[in-house]
Amino acid sequence: MKKAQLEKILKRYDYQDSDLLAILQDVQTQENYLPRKTLEEVAERLAIPLARVYKLATFYRTFSLTPRGRHLINVCLGTACHVRGATMVLERLKRDLGVKAGGTTKDLRFTLDTVRCIGCCSLGPVVVINEEIFGKLNQEKAAKLLKEYN
Amino acid sequence: MGDDGKGDGMKVRGLEDLKKLREEGLTRIYPDQVKITVGMATCGISAGANRVYEAIREGIEKEKLSIILAKSGCLGFCQREPLVDVWRPGFPRIIYEEMTPEKGVELLGEIFNGGLKKEWALCRMEEEVLFFEDEPLRYKIESGLEDRDAIPLYQDVGFYRKQLKIALRNCGYIDPESIEDYIARGGYFTLYKVLNEMKPEEIIEEAKRSGLRGRGGAGFPTGRKWESCRRAEGDKRYVVCNADEGDPGAYMDRSVLEGDPHSVLEGMLIGAYAIGAHEGYIYVRNEYPLAVKNMGTAIKKAEEMGLLGEDILGSGFDFTIKINRGGGAFVAGESTALMASIEGYVAEPRAKHIHTVESGLWDRPTNLNNVETWANVPVIVEKGADWYNKIGTEGSKGTKIFSLVGKINNTGLIEVPMGMTLREVIYDIGEGIPEGKQFKAVQTGGPSGGCIPDKLLDLPVDFDELTKVGSMMGSGGMIVMDESTCMVDVAKYFTDFLKDESCGKCTSCRDGTLRMYEILDNITKGKGKEGDIELLEELAWVTAEASLCALGQTAPNPVLSTIRYFRDEYEAHIRDKKCPAKVCNELLTFTIDPEACIACLKCKKLCPVEAITGEKKVPHEIDQSICIKCGTCREVCPVDAVRVE
Numbered sequence: 135m136k137k138a139q140l141e142k143i144l145k146r147y148d149y150q151d152s153d154l155l156a157i158l159q160d161v162q163t164q165e166n167y168l169p170r171k172t173l174e175e176v177a178e179r180l181a182i183p184l185a186r187v188y189k190l191a192t193f194y195r196t197f198s199l200t201p202r203g204r205h206l207i208n209v210c211l212g213t214a215c216h217v218r219g220a221t222m223v224l225e226r227l228k229r230d231l232g233v234k235a236g237g238t239t240k241d242l243r244f245t246l247d248t249v250r251c252i253g254c255c256s257l258g259p260v261v262v263i264n265e266e267i268f269g270k271l272n273q274e275k276a277a278k279l280l281k282e283y284n
Numbered sequence: 285m286g287d288d289g290k291g292d293g294m295k296v297r298g299l300e301d302l303k304k305l306r307e308e309g310l311t312r313i314y315p316d317q318v319k320i321t322v323g324m325a326t327c328g329i330s331a332g333a334n335r336v337y338e339a340i341r342e343g344i345e346k347e348k349l350s351i352i353l354a355k356s357g358c359l360g361f362c363q364r365e366p367l368v369d370v371w372r373p374g375f376p377r378i379i380y381e382e383m384t385p386e387k388g389v390e391l392l393g394e395i396f397n398g399g400l401k402k403e404w405a406l407c408r409m410e411e412e413v414l415f416f417e418d419e420p421l422r423y424k425i426e427s428g429l430e431d432r433d434a435i436p437l438y439q440d441v442g443f444y445r446k447q448l449k450i451a452l453r454n455c456g457y458i459d460p461e462s463i464e465d466y467i468a469r470g471g472y473f474t475l476y477k478v479l480n481e482m483k484p485e486e487i488i489e490e491a492k493r494s495g496l497r498g499r500g501g502a503g504f505p506t507g508r509k510w511e512s513c514r515r516a517e518g519d520k521r522y523v524v525c526n527a528d529e530g531d532p533g534a535y536m537d538r539s540v541l542e543g544d545p546h547s548v549l550e551g552m553l554i555g556a557y558a559i560g561a562h563e564g565y566i567y568v569r570n571e572y573p574l575a576v577k578n579m580g581t582a583i584k585k586a587e588e589m590g591l592l593g594e595d596i597l598g599s600g601f602d603f604t605i606k607i608n609r610g611g612g613a614f615v616a617g618e619s620t621a622l623m624a625s626i627e628g629y630v631a632e633p634r635a636k637h638i639h640t641v642e643s644g645l646w647d648r649p650t651n652l653n654n655v656e657t658w659a660n661v662p663v664i665v666e667k668g669a670d671w672y673n674k675i676g677t678e679g680s681k682g683t684k685i686f687s688l689v690g691k692i693n694n695t696g697l698i699e700v701p702m703g704m705t706l707r708e709v710i711y712d713i714g715e716g717i718p719e720g721k722q723f724k725a726v727q728t729g730g731p732s733g734g735c736i737p738d739k740l741l742d743l744p745v746d747f748d749e750l751t752k753v754g755s756m757m758g759s760g761g762m763i764v765m766d767e768s769t770c771m772v773d774v775a776k777y778f779t780d781f782l783k784d785e786s787c788g789k790c791t792s793c794r795d796g797t798l799r800m801y802e803i804l805d806n807i808t809k810g811k812g813k814e815g816d817i818e819l820l821e822e823l824a825w826v827t828a829e830a831s832l833c834a835l836g837q838t839a840p841n842p843v844l845s846t847i848r849y850f851r852d853e854y855e856a857h858i859r860d861k862k863c864p865a866k867v868c869n870e871l872l873t874f875t876i877d878p879e880a881c882i883a884c885l886k887c888k889k890l891c892p893v894e895a896i897t898g899e900k901k902v903p904h905e906i907d908q909s910i911c912i913k914c915g916t917c918r919e920v921c922p923v924d925a926v927r928v929e
Contacts, residue, residue: 152628155611159570186629193630193787194611196570212532213727213763214689216777222915229892229914250614250781252571253535254330255687255763256362256695265573267330272919274890 135165135172144179151180154190158197167198203238203245205283208262209276212251215258219272223259224248226273230280243284295590297598299476302467305589309468313458314423318351318395319371322383323456325358325542326574327535331365332384339385340368343392351392357543359456360697361443364406369456370395374426378435381406405435407444415453415663416470442694442715446708448675449699450683451499451536451659455543460578463585466546472591474666478554479599482665487558488514491661493669495681500526500617500654501732501758502834503680503747509651513641514559516649521561523552524645524652526622527568527575530614531730532781534761536685537655539697541568541575544659545582549592551658553603554665559651562602567622570609579607614731614785618833619644619652621787632787633833654759656685676702680746688714690763691721700745707741710764721766724865725849729758731778731785732838734845735771754845756838770867771850772857776804778842786835793836796827800843808868812858817847866928869913873929876917878903880925887917887926 143160147153157176162168168191177184191197209224224235231239231246238245254260257269261276268279296302322328322337337355344351359367364381368388371377378400380391387404394401411422438444449455458465466472478487492507513521525548529537540548552564568576583605586592594602608626615621616631623645625631644650660682664672673681680702686709689695693715700709706726710716717723725735728745734755736743743749747757765774783797800823803816824840831837847854856862863871876887876896881903888896888904895911898904906917918926 150628152626154628155625156609159609159611189630190611190628194613196612211781213730213761213777214533214695216532217690217763217765217769217774222919225914226892226916249571249612250530250785251532251535252326253529253538253687254327254362255533255535255689256327256365257330258689260330267326269330273914273916274920 135161135169137175139164140172140175140179144176149180151182154180154182154187155194158187158191162197167201170199198245201238201242203242205244205264207244207246208249208252209235209246210250210252210254210258210260210262211248212253212255212258212260214255215251215260218258220259222273223261223271223276226277227261227280230277244280296472297590302472302476305464305467309462309464309466312462313465313468314371315352316373318373319354320351321354321356321369321371321459323358323365323367323369324355325539326572327358327362327539328365328367329574331362333366335385336366336368336383336388340388340392343389347392347396349392349396351395354459355461356458357455357460358539358697360452360539360699361406361694362697363693363695367406367456374424375429376408376410376423376425376432376435378408379406379438380404400429400432400435402431402434407438407441408432408435409438412457414469415450416473416666443696443698443713446700446704446713447698448683448701450663451540451547451656451685452697452699453544453663454547455539458544460543460545461581463546463582463589463591466544470666471546471662472550474662475550475553475591476597478557478665479597479601484514484558484560487554487665490665490669491558494664494672495669495676496657496660496664496672497680497747498653499656499660499684499759501729501756503757506653506657509641509653510555510559512639513649513651516642518648520563520648521559522645522648522650523556523559523561523564524622524626524650525552525564525566525658526617526619526652526654527566527572528610528617528622529569529572529655529759530617530785531732531759531761533689533727533763534687534730534759536687536697536760538569538572538575540655540659541572542578545579546586547659547662548579548655549582549586549605551661552605553592553596554661555651555653555658556603557601561651562604564603564605565608565626565645566605567608567610567616567626570612576607576609583607613787614781615787615833615835618835621833622652623650630787632789633835635832656760677744677746679748684745684757684760686760686762688762688764690727691717691766691769692764693718702746703744705742705744706736709745709762710741714764717764717766721768723764724767724769725765725771727755727763727765727774727842728761729756729841730761731781732756732834732841733758733761734841735765735774735849736845737849754841754848756841768865768867770808770863770865771846771853772804772808772863773865773867775843775846776801776808779804779839782835782839786839790831790836792827792830793832793839796823796831796836797839799823800827800840804843807854807857808863809870810857810861812854814858816858817851817854820847869915872913873908874906874911874913874915874917875927875929876904876906877925877927878905880923882923882925884922886920886922890916890920892916
């Protein structure tokens, strides 16, 4: 991430370390992951230990320290989705993409992850690709969705 | 959307200004022309509401129709989304269900011709209950619309009949991005009354007498919490709204934030005034982007109009609110963890021998309540404690929102008086189990709760009754399970969730949940052995006793409640290596019934490991040595010829 871009984000939060979580979220929104060098710069600019930045970056589920795919797939594993067969959908996507949950395909096309309930329980099983939500899936329908993304 | 409100830029100074905005809002909600509203909460959008909205918009544009098109939050009946609500002067208001873009366009023609399109209608409304008015608002309906009787009235629809919407009072009725809409339905008038006519102590007294208990799950009396916070020493006080709704299967907070954000703001304003706080935080899950957006818009509008900021409504009271987005950690919903997260640290709970009302955010007195609690506050203060405490049971007053999901005919968000029995909820509102299957259990309280079996269906639902049977209220998720749900698998599911979400601070929780998970995993894979159930019970006891926060203390509930009520299922897995519900794949054998097989090649083509042999006109067969038991064949078979034992 360019220095000027980071500066813009830091300024948005008035260089307050209490907003560290929000700062890292904004960095990830822009870069798709948290680059190590940026984390070092964040620590330096906020005058806090790198360990604190790193602790946050590894504690919260939303962050990734490695580059993620162009398309982020989140399989909802909420209870309602679970009792309606979400695990089968996840297993199928894992097989088709050849990655584990949390993994990224070698061509950086997809990152497959799971989410604990997005509150669309009436439509389960649900998969979110990027920002779009697909409901009432089974493994066949879920596998077909992937074709729409390059 | 809201941007055309003439009130923009104007500061609300007093009652007259509020009344003026109310008039504007009323014209927006009930205009003198046709208005079509599409339910556009996340659930609606994922069911295709966006496409319906676009199709209607294009249709209006193309035909140059004089129709207002608007968006609203969620009317709760998720099963029938997308919902489209048509307002026509002189007509009953009609809610259409399961709409598609094509149906949307056709509906425009029908409206143009003055028709009702009865066959698509879910219900009609001829009046609305407004909590801030003495009389319901009755629509003027012209004579000659007798055939409207074919459409059931809103209050006669099974799903809605027994509901009483207090916290959800505006969801689906207003455009959440319009502050005028909120004011039109009585919003911010209570704030005006509070700031001008009530002392903080009086508000606290009302809250206490109302019997309102925290809707986040623990059920702590709200008024007492406010009082302790007001009395605590400190140079500054904070109020916090917990919108880190993490229980899987519960989404009422999301719906309120998306559909009626101002109700939460007004509740927080009233609470802050009562407590003496001038700064507030809303901590909301980042997985709810629309909730973050709508709440952000609401705060901005309220600031522009002087309903947030300095000298609110000319009263001299100052209050600001900031939104914090969560990082996807379930434990952040715990109050001390949430406060640590707001301060910019990891969301780890701390011991609560000093309560957060005395020493919370930045070691100052902090009052935290959940979204639903805050949304209730304006109505309680407006209608009074005596009105509110007549609703509900002895120990649990008012209503509660539940998300009724899982194996149930009517999925959706419901708000009912406390004390309604599970049977009424599941069979009257939910209208039973689909596909004629047998009810097995209902899971309440999220990962901290438990599974309640059919013999307890007549249990009245309130905080204390649910705890008595080994479950809890939690944030209000109600996941219905039928005979095809395996209870050991459910216990494993929740324990898996909790082992992932344990923050790791307490060994008992970090390792206790992991060990319980390993044992459950073994049982579901046919590797269970005698003594496992007793070992689970022992681990459960240690995990509950030795953990610091509610996550660990309640983590064993899913395991203990399933052992308590469904011990035979555990025993079938352990002794007979069978999964009676046919869920645990490793205990199952998939075969194809040659009599039923129509040899269509479908399963053969889709089998991921090529374990299926057969050709056209030759019944297919599964090679058990290759089969990975993924269930694809069963899912795709058009004639249900795949047998599972």
